[in-house]
Structure formats: C-alpha cells, structure tokens
Amino acid sequence: MVGLKLFNTAGGTVEVLPRLAEVEADVQALVEAHMETMLSIKFLASEYVIDCVDGGRIDSLGLDENGAPVIVEYKRGTDAGVINQGLYYMAWLTNHKDAFRGLVRDRLGVAAASQILWSAPRLICVAGDFTRYDVHAVREHRRSIDLVRYRYFGSDHFGLETVASVTGHSARAKRVRRRVAGASSVRHQGGAIAELVAAIDEVLVGLGDGVTRVQRKQYLAYQRLRNFACLIPPQQTKVLVYLKADPTAVDLAPGFTRDVTGLGHHGTGDLEVQLRTERDLERAQDLFRLSYAAA
Known part of the structure; x- marks a missing residue:
C-alpha cells in the first residue's frame, strides 16, 4: 500500500494522498465499528482489562469466522513493541480461557461459547507500518500473527494491507x-x-x-x-x-x-x-x- 497511488477521476484526475491517523484511537474506533466487514471478526470488547499481576488493556477482542479467539492491537505509526505487547496478551488469553468463554457467551450466546477454536488463537497488529525486523520476528514465533498496515485516503477511504501473515508452527x-x-x-x-x-x-x-x-x-x-x-x-x-x-x-x-x-x-x-x-x-x-x- 505504501507504493499504491490512488486517483480521483471525478471532474479531472487528482491524486488522493495517503495519510496516517491523527491519533491511534481513531484507527481503533473505525476498525472496531466495522470489524466484521474489514476483518471478518465479530467484535467482543474494547480496552479489555486483564486480571493479572502486571495488568494491561487489550485493545480489541473478537472471534473470527472459524471461531478462533482474536486479539487486535493498534499503533498509529511504527512501534517495535506492538508484537511483544500482543504476545503478552495472547499468553494471558490462553491461560484464562474461562474469562474469554464468558465474554463470548455474554455477547454471542452459549452456542458460540461452546465452539471456540482454542487451537488457533490469533494476534492481528494494525499499524501505520512495520520494519523488516517485525516481519522476521513474527516468523520466529509459534503463534498465528498477522501484520496489517493501514492508510487513510482523503476523508472517505480507508485501506488495509497484509504485510505478513504467519500461522502457528504447532x-x-x-x-x-x-x-x-x-x-x-x-x-x-x-x-x-x-x-x-x-x-x-x-x-x-x-x-x-x-x-x-x-x-x-x-x-x-x-x-x-x-x-x-x-x-x-x-x-x-x-x-x-x-x-x-x-x-x-x-x-x-x-x-x-x-x-x-x-x-x-x-x-x-x-x-x-x-x-x-x-x-x-x-x-x-x-x-x-x-x-x-x-x-
């Protein structure tokens, strides 16, 4: 997407320049509001507070179309810590299945909670960009991780591009x-x-x-x-x-x-x-x- 050029051809030909969000929260709010359309993920919770010694807040929690738990973390630009932060939350999730199961039951019902695909939890990192070191790092982990680059185009268009997608080597x-x-x-x-x-x-x-x-x-x-x-x-x-x-x-x-x-x-x-x-x-x-x- 970094190399993608978008042009508005209505009444002439004008390039629509890509831009980053003003703040990270703007990206999070947009994706959460349209998560099923953009990612095929049913939205469950925003800023979910985890109960452990070090604490923390998971940006977004969801359930994908195959029933797999999904953590989505957002960064406005490039942030070397987004993957490690997401993996920290993934570890919490796999050790607190009852809490997640209860959340699914409350939001989507008993049937959905009984069919969670625990063997394939996912981490999706949505950021302004990633480095080659980020791409290399996800390939070294035994987790399913997607690195997704976002861009705004003008005031009416929003793009997502998969930079890297790795399945867990389990x-x-x-x-x-x-x-x-x-x-x-x-x-x-x-x-x-x-x-x-x-x-x-x-x-x-x-x-x-x-x-x-x-x-x-x-x-x-x-x-x-x-x-x-x-x-x-x-x-x-x-x-x-x-x-x-x-x-x-x-x-x-x-x-x-x-x-x-x-x-x-x-x-x-x-x-x-x-x-x-x-x-x-x-x-x-x-x-x-x-x-x-x-x-």
Whole structure:
C-alpha cells in the first residue's frame, strides 16, 4: 500500500494522498465499528482489562469466522513493541480461557461459547507500518500473527494491507497438513477424489504468501487475513469448495457453480464450486484467485 497511488477521476484526475491517523484511537474506533466487514471478526470488547499481576488493556477482542479467539492491537505509526505487547496478551488469553468463554457467551450466546477454536488463537497488529525486523520476528514465533498496515485516503477511504501473515508452527498445524496429505483415508473416498483433494489443496495454498489452513470438524478453511475458501469433506463423486467471490459477478454454470447466498451450509462464502475432475479444478482457478484477492 505504501507504493499504491490512488486517483480521483471525478471532474479531472487528482491524486488522493495517503495519510496516517491523527491519533491511534481513531484507527481503533473505525476498525472496531466495522470489524466484521474489514476483518471478518465479530467484535467482543474494547480496552479489555486483564486480571493479572502486571495488568494491561487489550485493545480489541473478537472471534473470527472459524471461531478462533482474536486479539487486535493498534499503533498509529511504527512501534517495535506492538508484537511483544500482543504476545503478552495472547499468553494471558490462553491461560484464562474461562474469562474469554464468558465474554463470548455474554455477547454471542452459549452456542458460540461452546465452539471456540482454542487451537488457533490469533494476534492481528494494525499499524501505520512495520520494519523488516517485525516481519522476521513474527516468523520466529509459534503463534498465528498477522501484520496489517493501514492508510487513510482523503476523508472517505480507508485501506488495509497484509504485510505478513504467519500461522502457528504447532503440532495441530502439522496434523492438518497430514490430514490433507492423507485424504485417501476419508470414508467412501476413491483414489481419484483423494488425488483431486490434494490437487485442490496445492492450488489454494499456492495462491500466495501467508495462506494458512484452519481445520474445523465440518470444513477446512483457507485463510489469508480472512477466509477465502472452505473445503468440505469430499463426497463420493465430488468436492465442494465455498468461496468469498461475489456470485452475482460470476457466470454461474449448472453443476459447477451455484449461488448459495442465504442458504445454510458449512464453511463461509456464498459461491459454491463443485469439483469432480482435474478439468473442473482448471476451470475453478480464476474463481479461486478472485476469492483470494477479496480476502
């Protein structure tokens, strides 16, 4: 985004210069007010006071679309301490699950509180910029961390750019990779479908840097900052993938793509893609890229 140039072409061509917030609180208030739209995270609490010896206030607490706990920390500009501060709060969160569970129950209900994905807590740092040392540091931690750069453009536009996205190097992450690699063991799944699942996984992970997998019982999510694809456990003859691409912007093909807006289904996304063969996977790749770009 630092290199992005934005122009207003209404009544001429005028460059809209990027700027930082006047104060950190402005960024926090804007993101919290629109957290689900911007980050696909349900907002839970602001300036949450933690109960421990050293104390502290978590800028924002939320629950992402896969049910994972999320801490969001903000800085107006570049701040070398934002990652360590966030990791301190992450440690508190994982050691005080009952407090977070109670918060989710009060805000979102009993069902949401019972389905929290404790194996994949996330830290999102939103700041004016990050150094190369910040990017290197997140790769050394065993946590899921997203570094997100913000910019205001004029008075009406606000941009978020993922600078780095790292998934935790946990035993759970290794199990997810083994589960995908061993897709042939899934019940009533033939060899051809197993190979197709592995090929779909390779394509989705290969769309760009920072793609992470999040395993839930009903689906396997592929996540950038937000989910961009959800793979449903394969059926006998086909694999279903749900994408965040806008179904109204796609030429739907019966038996291949379907608008499921408002229809109940596992995973996230309103565009259903049905894959039966490697040829279907080739047809779907533009849709995969479209959804990845939207995330």
